[in-house]
Amino acid sequence: xxxxxxxxxxxxxxxxxxxxxxxxxxxxxxxxxxxxxxxxxxxxxxxxxxxxxxxxxxxxxxxxxxxxxxxxxxxxxxxxxxxxxxxxxxxxxxxxxxxxxxxxxxxxxxxxxxxxxxxxxxxxxxxxxxxxxxxxxxxxxxxxxxxxxxxxxxxxxxxxxxxxxxxxxxxxxxxxxxxxxxxxxxxxxxxxxxxxxxxxxxxxxxxxxxxxxxxxxxxxxxxxxxxxxxxxxxxxxxxxxxxxxxxxxxxxxxxxxxxxxxxxxxxxxxxxxxxxxxxxxxxxxxxxxxxxxxxxxxxxxxxxxxxxxxxxxxxxxxxxxxxxxxxxxxxxxxxxxxxxxxxxxxxxxxxxxxxxxxxxxxxxxxxxxxxxxxxxxxxxxxxxxxxxxxxxxxxxxxxxxxxxxxxxxxxxxxxxxxxxxxxxxxxxxxxxxxxxxxxxxxxxxxxxxxxxxxxxxxxxxxxxxxxxxxxxxxxxxxxxxxxxxxxxxxxxxxxxxxxxxxxxxxxxxxxxxxxxxxxxxxxxxxxxxxxxxxxxxxxxxxxxxxxxxxxxxxxxxxxxxxxxxxxxxxxxxxxxxxxxxxxxxxxxxxxxxxxxxxxxxxxxxxxxxxxxxxxxxxxxxxxxxxxxxxxxxxxxxx
Amino acid sequence: xxxxxxxxxxxxxxxxxxxxxxxxxxxxxxxxxxxxxxxxxxxxxxxxxxxxxxxxxxxxxxxxxxxxxxxxxxxxxxxxxxxxxxxxxxxxxxxxxxxxxxxxxxxxxxxxxxxxxxxxxxxxxxxxxxxxxxxxxxxxxxxxxxxxxxxxxxxxxxxxxxxxxxxxxxxxxxxxxxxxxxxxxxxxxxxxxxxxxxxxxxxxxxxxxxxxxxxxxxxxxxxxxxxxxxxxxxxxxxxxxx
Numbered sequence: 001x002x003x004x005x006x007x008x009x010x011x012x013x014x015x016x017x018x019x020x021x022x023x024x025x026x027x028x029x030x031x032x033x034x035x036x037x038x039x040x041x042x043x044x045x046x047x048x049x050x051x052x053x054x055x056x057x058x059x060x061x062x063x064x065x066x067x068x069x070x071x072x073x074x075x076x077x078x079x080x081x082x083x084x085x086x087x088x089x090x091x092x093x094x095x096x097x098x099x100x101x102x103x104x105x106x107x108x109x110x111x112x113x114x115x116x117x118x119x120x121x122x123x124x125x126x127x128x129x130x131x132x133x134x135x136x137x138x139x140x141x142x143x144x145x146x147x148x149x150x151x152x153x154x155x156x157x158x159x160x161x162x163x164x165x166x167x168x169x170x171x172x173x174x175x176x177x178x179x180x181x182x183x184x185x186x187x188x189x190x191x192x193x194x195x196x197x198x199x200x201x202x203x204x205x206x207x208x209x210x211x212x213x214x215x216x217x218x219x220x221x222x223x224x225x226x227x228x229x230x231x232x233x234x235x236x237x238x239x240x241x242x243x244x245x246x247x248x249x250x251x252x253x254x255x256x257x258x259x260x261x262x263x264x265x266x267x268x269x270x271x272x273x274x275x276x277x278x279x280x281x282x283x284x285x286x287x288x289x290x291x292x293x294x295x296x297x298x299x300x301x302x303x304x305x306x307x308x309x310x311x312x313x314x315x316x317x318x319x320x321x322x323x324x325x326x327x328x329x330x331x332x333x334x335x336x337x338x339x340x341x342x343x344x345x346x347x348x349x350x351x352x353x354x355x356x357x358x359x360x361x362x363x364x365x366x367x368x369x370x371x372x373x374x375x376x377x378x379x380x381x382x383x384x385x386x387x388x389x390x391x392x393x394x395x396x397x398x399x400x401x402x403x404x405x406x407x408x409x410x411x412x413x414x415x416x417x418x419x420x421x422x423x424x425x426x427x428x429x430x431x432x433x434x435x436x437x438x439x440x441x442x443x444x445x446x447x448x449x450x451x452x453x454x455x456x457x458x459x460x461x462x463x464x465x466x467x468x469x470x471x472x473x474x475x476x477x478x479x480x481x482x483x484x485x486x487x488x489x490x491x492x493x494x495x496x497x498x499x500x501x502x503x504x505x506x507x508x509x510x511x512x513x514x515x516x517x518x519x520x521x522x523x524x525x526x527x528x529x530x531x532x533x534x535x536x537x538x539x540x541x542x543x544x545x546x547x548x549x550x551x552x553x554x555x556x557x558x559x560x561x562x563x564x565x566x567x568x569x570x571x572x573x574x575x576x577x578x579x580x581x582x583x584x585x586x587x588x589x590x591x592x593x594x595x596x597x598x599x600x601x602x603x604x605x606x607x608x609x610x611x612x613x614x615x616x617x618x619x620x621x622x623x624x625x626x627x628x629x630x631x632x633x634x635x636x637x638x
Numbered sequence: 639x640x641x642x643x644x645x646x647x648x649x650x651x652x653x654x655x656x657x658x659x660x661x662x663x664x665x666x667x668x669x670x671x672x673x674x675x676x677x678x679x680x681x682x683x684x685x686x687x688x689x690x691x692x693x694x695x696x697x698x699x700x701x702x703x704x705x706x707x708x709x710x711x712x713x714x715x716x717x718x719x720x721x722x723x724x725x726x727x728x729x730x731x732x733x734x735x736x737x738x739x740x741x742x743x744x745x746x747x748x749x750x751x752x753x754x755x756x757x758x759x760x761x762x763x764x765x766x767x768x769x770x771x772x773x774x775x776x777x778x779x780x781x782x783x784x785x786x787x788x789x790x791x792x793x794x795x796x797x798x799x800x801x802x803x804x805x806x807x808x809x810x811x812x813x814x815x816x817x818x819x820x821x822x823x824x825x826x827x828x829x830x831x832x833x834x835x836x837x838x839x840x841x842x843x844x845x846x847x848x849x850x851x852x853x854x855x856x857x858x859x860x861x862x863x864x865x866x867x868x869x870x871x872x873x874x875x876x877x878x879x880x
Contacts, residue, residue, distance in 0.1 A: 011723035013709065013840045016830030044716040046847035048855075069826060116825055118844065 014039045017120065020068065024093030025616075026140035034134040041126035044068065047113035054097060054111040061100040061107055064127045067092050070117025074109040089114070089623065094616070098141055101127065182272075182283040184209050187216070187240025194239045195224060204285060205270045208243050213279045215272045217243030222269070249274045252281060259284055264301040264343050297323060297340060304347045310355065310416050313348055317421045320344050321595055324588070334585035335556050342377040345422070346471050349387075352416050353472050362409045364402055366391040367473035371429060375467040376538070376553045380588055385414060385422045386429045386464055388436035390443055390477055399439050406437055429464055440477050447485045451495050459502040463535075466542060467553045482551065489546045496547045500636040503539035504629045506531060508622035529590070530603035533583040533618075536625040537576065540632045544568070555580060576628055579621035586614060670758070671766035673795040676861040681850055684861060686711040687769045688800075688843035689722075690835045691777050698779040706760060707836030709843045710767075714850050716843050722763055723836040726753050754788050761791065768796040768861065772818045772842045775799065798865065800842050800849075806871035807852045821845055 010018075017039040021027035027035060047053050053072055054061065065072075067090055074088040087109055090096050100107040101124075122130070130137050183206045185194050194206050198221070208217035219239055227233065227242055248262055249272040259271050263286055273282040286298040300319055307313050323344070324337055353368060371386040373379050389406060393399055410431035418424045431437055438446060450458050450465065466485075470478045489495060509532040527533065538555050545558040548567050552558050556577055563573035590605050607615050632638065689708040695701035708722040771777040774797045785791040804821050805811070813820040822829060822841050825848055831837040853859075858867055 011721055012707065012831055012834050012836040013721055013723065014718060016837065016840070017718065019830070040719055042718045044718065044844070044847070045714070046844070046851055048848070048851050051851070116848065118847075 010036060010039075017042060020093075021066075024066075026136050029136040030134050034130055034137065037126065037130060037133075038122060041122050042120045043122075045119050045121060047117045047119065049113055049115050049117075051113045051117075052110060053113055053117075053119065054107050056106045056108060056110065059106055060104050061097055062124045063121045064095065064101055064124075065097070065119045065121040066095045068118040068120050071114040072096060072111050072117060072119070073114045075112055076109050091616075091619075095140075102141060182207050182280060184213070184280065185239060186210075187243075188238045190236040191219070191224070191227070191233075191239050191242060192235040194219060195235075203283075205283060206239075207247065207272060207280055207283060208239055209280055215247050215249060215274065215278075215280045217245050218247035218270060218272070219243045220270060247272050249278070250284075251276065256284075260286075260297050261339065261343065263298040264340075264347075267298070267302045267305060269298060297344075301344060301347050304344060305351055307351055308355075310352070310419060313351060313420050316348075321592075325592060334581045334588055337588060338378050338380060338584065341383075342374065342379045345374065345379055345383065348420055349417065349422075350472050352413055352420065356409060356413055356416070360409065360412075362405045364391055364394065364405055365474065366406060367470045367475070367477050368431065369468050369478065370471050371468050372464045373467075374471075375464075375469045376555055377469070378538075378555060378584075380584075380591055383422055385417055385425045387414075387431045387471075388429070388433075388468075389431045389438070390470075390473075390481065391437070391439055392477065393439045393441075399442060402439070403434055403437055407432055407434060410437060440481055443481050444484060447481075448488070451485070451488050451492060456502075459498060462499055462502065463539060463542070466546060469553055486546065486549055486551065490549055496543060497636045497638075499543045499546070500540075500632050501638055503536075503543050504632055504638060506535050506539065507629070508532065508536050508625040510619065510622045510626065526604040526606055527618075528603050529583055529587040529605055533622065533625070534580065534587070536629055537580045537583075540625075540628045541576075543632060544635075572627070572631075575624050579624035582617055582621050586610070586618060670761050670791065670793075671764070673766045673793050674768065676768060676796050676798075676865045679861045681714070681853060681859055681861060681864060683713050685765070685767045686798075686846070687764050687767050688839050688846055689769055689771050689777060689781075690839040690842060691771075691780050692833065692835045693780055696776075698776075698783055701780075703780050703784050705835040706756070707834065707839040708760075708764075709836070709839050711843055711846060711850070714847065714854075716840075716847065721836065722760060724756050724760075726756055753784075757785060757788055757791075761785070761789075764795070766795070768798060770798045770800050770803075770842070770846055772800045772838070772845075774801070796861075796865075798868070800846055802868055802871065803849050803864075804845060806868055807849050807856070818842065818845075 014036065018032070018035045021030075021035050021038060027038070047070075053065070069092060071092075072090040073086045074090075075084055076087045077084050090111075096111060097107045097109075131141060132138070183197055183201050183203055185197065185206055185208055187208055189208075198204070198206050205218055205220040207215050208219065210216055217240065219242065223242065223244065232242060247270070248266060248268060250259055250262070252273050252275065262271060263269065269286045271284045272280055273284060275281050300316065300323055303319075304313060304316050307316065320341065324341065349368065349370070367390040369375075369388040369390055371388065372384070374383065374386060389410060391402055391406060393402055414424065414430045414432045424430070429436065447465075450461070468478070468482070509527050541555050541558050541562070544550075544562050544567055545552070548562065548565055550558050550561045550565070552561055559568065559573045559577050559580075562568040563570045568576075586605070587603060591601050594601050607618065610618065687708055687710055689706070691703050692705035692707075693701045693703050703726060705725045706722060707724075709716055709718075710720040712720070769778075778795075778797045782792075782794065801816065801818075805816075811821075811824055813824045818838065818841065819829075822845065825845065827841050827844050829837050829841045853864060853867075858864055
């Protein structure tokens with residue numbers, strides 16, 4: 001073998017190959033001795049366009065390949081419609097065929113050269129040596145591209161972590177956070193004794209259980225404060241009379257993220273952890289979840305939800321941005337973070353509405369609707385207002401009379417939301433627009449026209465109005481309305497086809513040769529991550545969701561439901577979810593960086609600024625979007 | 639001798655070990671490999687040497703070889719474990735005789751090697767296989783002169799000019815010129831270090847792989863057929879000239 005001393009000058013061609021390898025993951029994180037081993041045992045092969053590189057007929061795979069130049073495409077024959085389809089593409093610096101090589105089986109996919117292609121390869125023996133000697137190589141081989149995705153996430157986290165200094169992950173199962181042997185008592189214990197027990201154990205809560213250890217109530221220091229301040233009773237009152245009944249419970253398999261979201265939504269600081277039989281096994285407090293953070297989700301949501309002035313709400317917006325940093329640092333993925341932002345935005349919207357009702361109640365019951373990205377719960381820090389009102393017309397009033405009362409109120413709310421950082425909608429898709437402040441009957445008519453007389457202009461609005469959600473007020477009127485809308489769309493294949501046609505007008509930014517295509521309206525060499533990257537997913541998924549009666553508005557949830565309904569192959573659904581989340585993650589990281597530099601937020605990035613790994617992952621994600629659009633084309637014969 | 643895998647420097651050391659045991663410094667050109675002629679060997683199986691020289695100038699009668707870089711092609715594949723990358727040391731700076739006796743490591747061997755030993759090793763490594771080079775006439779003149787001067791070795795290898803091979807198989811290729819760089823650009827190849835003998839040999843070998851792929855598809859499958867194709871191409875070119 002190699003004379004391994006570090007000062008040995010290696011032959012020029014060996015060094016050149018090591019240099020090439022160093023530019024690509026996983027080799028970029030491998031030791032030089034391992035790279036040298038690879039280079040010295042490698043052989044270089046050439047394949048002309050369309051040459052078969054590896055084929056299922058070749059028997060068990062004995063070589064490991066990396067594309068030095070050119071591309072390889074995977075080709076699978078689809079029995080159903082007797083067509084050959086490209087299942088994947090492998091470009092410079094990427095490796096194949098991992099699964100077959102590890103499994104010592106033939107490849108299932110015919111690998112063909114696309115264009116003039118050179119591959120470096122090593123034989124099984126050299127592969128085994130590297131596999132056993134290099135940790136990063138082994139990790140890559142076993143976990144494939146997902147190990148790279150982890151690297152991306154780790155980097156996103158470590159970036160945010162630098163300012164946080166903590167290492168808890170929100171993916172951690174709840175049982176790790178849960179306090180074992182929680183302090184419990186029965187309903188007849190006097191409050192004074194319960195508080196003494198809490199004090200002894202230095203905890204902020206006590207769980208009230210029945211004989212079988214099922215949690216039936218919770219009593220916290222906050223409850224004690226209220227009890228004393230509002231003189232609800234003497235301290236020897238049995239705790240059963242003052243406890244909060246039916247505390248929120250999660251099983252130990254849930255993760256910290258779910259717990260945090262529940263706490264934020266309900267403004268509770270404690271959750272019970274139970275086993276399958278609903279028996280108490282632990283307690284999690286918000287302090288446990290966010291022990292090291294300066295800003296925490298639950299506290300922030302509570303502060304926003306109880307703010308008494310608009311200016312407090314406005315000042316809290318910077319905390320939201322800081323929280324996003326913290327969340328990324330704590331391992332929340334992009335799907336989690338957009339939900340957190342949406343949750344906090346919802347709380348803000350609700351508080352603005354509540355404060356306005358307190359000041360000047362229009363006296364009409366209404367539901368506040370949000371559309372578009374907020375409707376899908378996919379908001380990032382860069383967010384527009386897209387809202388409307390659905391009202392019940394009180395007896396003896398006309399709809400126009402109701403509007404007279406509601407519109408000035410809505411205008412004030414829109415204005416105040418703008419002060420909180422929700423940009424006014426340029427298209428005037430806001431509740432203060434008389435066309436969007438409608439009764440249930442009017443909304444229904446509106447949707448009938450929208451669906452039955454669909455014009456190209458209507459279709460542009462589909463991305464807004466077909467993703468809607470109620471944020472404030474009674475939910476039932478919207479449920480009833482949306483039910484009718486879904487049925488109508490399901491029965492209208494023509495509308496579906498038009499939606500589908502509209503959904504594929506925005507193509508993922510890839511050229512035929514897997515290079516990036518840049519945004520036509522943006523600066524040179526810029527990609528619009530929202531319009532070119534995310535929109536193809538959102539739009540295509542919406543068509544499938546509406547056509548199949550999926551009520552969810554959130555793109556990831558829609559994909560889950562479509563997989564359950566067997567509209568999507570589960571593997572495809574996963575790949576698409578992952579791809580969508582990664583584009584979102586890269587977009588959010590860009591936003592955080594823009595905030596740090598004090599620049600206005602935009603969705604444009606220059607892929608040249610990304611490292612090779614991110615570029616590769618972005619490219620792969622866009623390719624997944626192409627596949628999703630292909631499915632749409634096949635389904636609707638576009 | 640197994641050229642297959644592992645490190646070239648290790649091969650050299652072992653080779654010199656054996657040579658020393660068999661009588662140090664004993665030169666016996668008769669026992670060096672005999673060059674093979676271009677016969678019925680299948681291109682998909684035979685071994686080819688792709689070589690590039692760096693010289694002190696362009697005049698073979700005056701200038702000297704200072705570096706030799708070569709890679710092998712075996713069965714349409716370039717095995718990186720089978721390569722040659724040596725800088726020759728000028729005789730007045732030569733210390734390698736003593737170095738060898740003390741069994742010195744690879745570092746000194748690559749830094750520069752006594753010409754005689756290097757050439758003996760090269761001949762042994764080439765194993766009489768056909769030699770390809772870009773504008774091979776130049777390399778052939780220099781190398782044959784050096785073999786003769788230093789070793790008294792006068793047997794002639796089969797030489798094939800890659801500069802001739804490429805247009806013969808890619809007559810429509812628009813390269814905009816006839817240099818190695820033009821062809822490398824045409825196929826999107828990068829030279830890792832320009833005018834480094836081994837790097838130039840590598841890119842020449844890559845171009846040869848591309849050509850062999852095309853040859854296979856056009857029914858040229860043996861060395862004899864390949865040289866025949868070149869002869870035909872040469873005649874055709876001369877006819878056009880007239």
